[in-house]
Amino acid sequence: MKPLDWKHGHVEMNHGAGGRAMAQLVEAFVEAFDNPLLAAQEDCATFAAPQGRMALSTDAFVVSPLFFPGGDIGKLAVCGTVNDIAMGGARPLYLSASFILEEGFALSALRKIVDSMAHTAKEAGVRIVAGDTKVVERHKADGMFVVSTGIGEVVTPLVLGASQVKPGDAVVLSGSIGEHGIALLSARELLGFEAQVHSDCACLHGLVAAMLDSGAQLRFMRDATRGGVAAVLNELAKAAGLGMVIEASAIAVSKPVAAACALLGMEPLEVANEGKLVAICAPEDAPRLLKAMRSHPLGEKAALIGRVEEGPKGQVAMQLALGSYRVVPWPLGEQLPRIC
Amino acid sequence: MTQGKGEALGIAEGAKRAEGEAGNSPSLSYMEAFANPTLGRRLLSAIAREAATQRDYYLMEFCGGHTHALCKHGLLPLLPPNLHMVHGPGCPVCVLPAGRIQQALALLEAREVVLCSFGDMLRVPGSRGHSLLSARAQGADVRMVLGPTQALKLAQALPQREVVFFAVGFETTTPPTALALRQAKHMGLKNFSVLCNHVLTPPAMRGIWEAFRGAEGARLDAMVAPGHVTTVIGYKAFEEIAEAFGVPTCVAGFEPLDLLNAIYALVCQLNRGQARLENGFARAATREGNLHAQQLMREVFEVCAGFEWRGLGHLPHSALRIAPPYAAWDAQAKWQLPCPPIADHPACCCAKVLLGQKTPPQCPLFAKACTPASPLGACMVSPEGACSAYYGYAQGLPLAAPGEAATAATFSSLKGERGEVE
Numbered sequence: 042m043k044p045l046d047w048k049h050g051h052v053e054m055n056h057g058a059g060g061r062a063m064a065q066l067v068e069a070f071v072e073a074f075d076n077p078l079l080a081a082q083e084d085c086a087t088f089a090a091p092q093g094r095m096a097l098s099t100d101a102f103v104v105s106p107l108f109f110p111g112g113d114i115g116k117l118a119v120c121g122t123v124n125d126i127a128m129g130g131a132r133p134l135y136l137s138a139s140f141i142l143e144e145g146f147a148l149s150a151l152r153k154i155v156d157s158m159a160h161t162a163k164e165a166g167v168r169i170v171a172g173d174t175k176v177v178e179r180h181k182a183d184g185m186f187v188v189s190t191g192i193g194e195v196v197t198p199l200v201l202g203a204s205q206v207k208p209g210d211a212v213v214l215s216g217s218i219g220e221h222g223i224a225l226l227s228a229r230e231l232l233g234f235e236a237q238v239h240s241d242c243a244c245l246h247g248l249v250a251a252m253l254d255s256g257a258q259l260r261f262m263r264d265a266t267r268g269g270v271a272a273v274l275n276e277l278a279k280a281a282g283l284g285m286v287i288e289a290s291a292i293a294v295s296k297p298v299a300a301a302c303a304l305l306g307m308e309p310l311e312v313a314n315e316g317k318l319v320a321i322c323a324p325e326d327a328p329r330l331l332k333a334m335r336s337h338p339l340g341e342k343a344a345l346i347g348r349v350e351e352g353p354k355g356q357v358a359m360q361l362a363l364g365s366y367r368v369v370p371w372p373l374g375e376q377l378p379r380i381c
Numbered sequence: 382m383t384q385g386k387g388e389a390l391g392i393a394e395g396a397k398r399a400e401g402e403a404g405n406s407p408s409l410s411y412m413e414a415f416a417n418p419t420l421g422r423r424l425l426s427a428i429a430r431e432a433a434t435q436r437d438y439y440l441m442e443f444c445g446g447h448t449h450a451l452c453k454h455g456l457l458p459l460l461p462p463n464l465h466m467v468h469g470p471g472c473p474v475c476v477l478p479a480g481r482i483q484q485a486l487a488l489l490e491a492r493e494v495v496l497c498s499f500g501d502m503l504r505v506p507g508s509r510g511h512s513l514l515s516a517r518a519q520g521a522d523v524r525m526v527l528g529p530t531q532a533l534k535l536a537q538a539l540p541q542r543e544v545v546f547f548a549v550g551f552e553t554t555t556p557p558t559a560l561a562l563r564q565a566k567h568m569g570l571k572n573f574s575v576l577c578n579h580v581l582t583p584p585a586m587r588g589i590w591e592a593f594r595g596a597e598g599a600r601l602d603a604m605v606a607p608g609h610v611t612t613v614i615g616y617k618a619f620e621e622i623a624e625a626f627g628v629p630t631c632v633a634g635f636e637p638l639d640l641l642n643a644i645y646a647l648v649c650q651l652n653r654g655q656a657r658l659e660n661g662f663a664r665a666a667t668r669e670g671n672l673h674a675q676q677l678m679r680e681v682f683e684v685c686a687g688f689e690w691r692g693l694g695h696l697p698h699s700a701l702r703i704a705p706p707y708a709a710w711d712a713q714a715k716w717q718l719p720c721p722p723i724a725d726h727p728a729c730c731c732a733k734v735l736l737g738q739k740t741p742p743q744c745p746l747f748a749k750a751c752t753p754a755s756p757l758g759a760c761m762v763s764p765e766g767a768c769s770a771y772y773g774y775a776q777g778l779p780l781a782a783p784g785e786a787a788t789a790a791t792f793s794s795l796k797g798e799r800g801e802v803e
Contacts, residue, residue, distance in 0.1 A: 299413075305527075306764065308453075361454060361455040362416060362418040362421065362454075362637070363418055363421045363422060363425065363454070363455065363456070363459055363637065364459070365455035365456070365458045365459050366455060366458075367452065367453065367454075367455045367774040367775060368773065368774050368775060370753075370772075370773035370774065373753055373754065
């Protein structure tokens with residue numbers, strides 16, 4: 042059998058048929074992800090379980106386009122899964138990755154994406170230990186989709202979640218917002234101008250580890266992906282049955298993101314991020330939490346943006362530049378399909 | 382050129398100065414300069430001083446973009462209680478009669494066309510709650526585009542398909558449609574057409590003044606004219622209206638200072654018994670407007686005898702249709718589409734809201750049966766619609782009393798905490 046032509050070749054139906062062609066493709070994945078658990082090529086990876094609680098999360102990635110300023114679907118899949126695990130106060134250990142490939146998809150693009158995944162996982166210190174490949178006919182998928190599951194070890198005795206949040210708690214945001222969404226829009230050539238915006242796509246478990254080490258009484262963490270910070274705050278206000286007030290001037294928005302949003306009539310608070318988190322902590326611990334965050338490269342612009350209130354229940358309000366308040370609405374969310 | 386009152390107050394210079402001061406911090410933009418809170422507070426006190434009289438002031442912001450900005454920037458609660466903003470009909474999605482949506486739905490049912498339109502257009506309910514979005518869910522090929530050029534590109538990419546651009550909007554979105562039509566003709570692109578629903582601002586503004594003149598109990602004193610439309614058509618047209626109806630009118634941009642400046646200028650005019658046009662958007666709008674865009678519109682479109690506006694009813698010479706040389710790209714002419722009259726939901730107050738006779742919360746459907754996620758009336762659909770703006774930004778917040786708002790919690794303590802860490 043001819044070796045795969047990674048330069049000019051394309052995905053064919055038989056690459057997903059379980060035969061020798063598929064074995065060639067799988068071999069390349071095993072080589073890239075480079076770890077003994079995957080290299081064993083059993084039906085499942087087995088490993089010793091750590092003591093205590095574990096975290097598990099799964100995510101599907103259908104982003105369009107597959108490559109965008111600041112990342113690609115492979116990097117996004119690793120970061121997205123790692124971040125969901127990290128938000129539970131866990132140290133991510135292992136990932137799985139399932140690939141749904143469209144017949145005709147360029148092998149060179151696949152190679153780039155797989156290498157990017159391998160690189161991101163290595164940097165993050167997580168191993169991709171299980172995988173699957175399926176090929177569907179042309180036009181039945183858009184290039185490729187990735188489904189990833191992650192498992193991690195909970196490393197904090199804190200119980201995190203909406204139920205832990207109390208009135209008076211501090212609301213903290215890890216950095217400037219809206220970069221992923223605007224980077225994707227510019228990559229889709231919808232903007233009509235070249236935005237100098239790169240996706241903030243990044244693994245946040247290092248930042249989370251620093252936050253946990255600070256000793257602050259954390260109550261809740263969530264990465265602000267689809268629907269942006271507005272969605273996270275509204276979800277939390279609803280789940281906790283509490284209100285929330287944030288301050289507009291405390292929220293960092295870069296100039297290109299602000300300009301693109303103004304042009305397109307979008308609200309930065311509703312635009313997606315892939316490397317930003319919202320944390321809630323006890324009010325007295327906000328200073329040390331912020332100090333810890335700001336000493337980490339992914340939390341340099343961390344800021345206290347507001348506080349939790351008793352009510353109105355489920356409502357997020359924002360104090361504006363001139364002192365008045367408005368509601369931060371729950372994003373309707375169909376303006377930007379397939380951003381992750 | 383007539384100077385806006387704000388310029389007399391030094392707003393423009395102040396904004397420029399703020400921009401200059403930002404020399405050290407490259408993050409401040411022109412946009413931010415017109416949102417400067419210090420100047421905003423100065424304007425608010427100027428408005429409060431000027432409006433401290435025994436009378437009430439009823440000002441309409443014609444444009445939905447202004448309504449959105451007033452709500453988004455939280456300006457309404459900061460105005461004096463005797464100053465009322467009446468939210469006008471300048472939202473193209475809101476004023477489009479349901480029959481026009483039905484026309485597009487009928488086209489999708491009869492032919493296998495690809496129908497393209499702006500995002501908020503897709504959610505507008507036609508008859509029995511059907512929308513372009515629900516048609517898409519049932520298999521119709523409906524696509525969201527950011528403009529007609531994208532639809533044109535789609536037609537080039539899909540030569541086997543008929544691509545129809547569902548065009549809506551005032552004079553701001555008309556030149557791009559005209560350009561797409563001219564390009565289609567130039568390229569001889571036969572599978573592209575436009576379902577034209579472009580409407581005109583000045584006839585609608587005249588319609589408003591006539592309606593208020595005739596309506597018992599309704600009151601309107603002055604008009605904030607739309608800045609973006611003015612950049613295209615020039616403020617000459619609004620000058621004529623200000624003169625014909627004897628009403629103070631001020632063109633405004635869309636940043637907080639633009640709006641406060643216009644409000645201040647109009648209150649000053651009313652107090653002095655003046656009724657003239659002021660240009661408060663001098664950084665972008667001129668008396669003549671964009672002559673190139675006007676020429677393009679004249680070439681591709683002609684003025685219709687009349688158009689049925691949701692809320693305003695039939696207004697003569699208030700819309701555009703595609704001119705005969707471009708008939709081959711006119712979806713209406715191509716398929717002879719009927720436009721059935723469709724009544725709004727019986728309890729829906731959109732018509733009254735569009736005329737400023739009711740505020741959104743006064744509608745019995747508001748925030749109950751009618752929400753942005755499942756709108757019954759058009760004003761709830763577009764973010765520029767008054768109902769949607771109130772729902773999104775002001776739901777549950779007492780609009781009139783910001784100081785006592787339930788959410789006006791102790792931010793000072795929070796700031797203290799921030800002070801410690803910075």
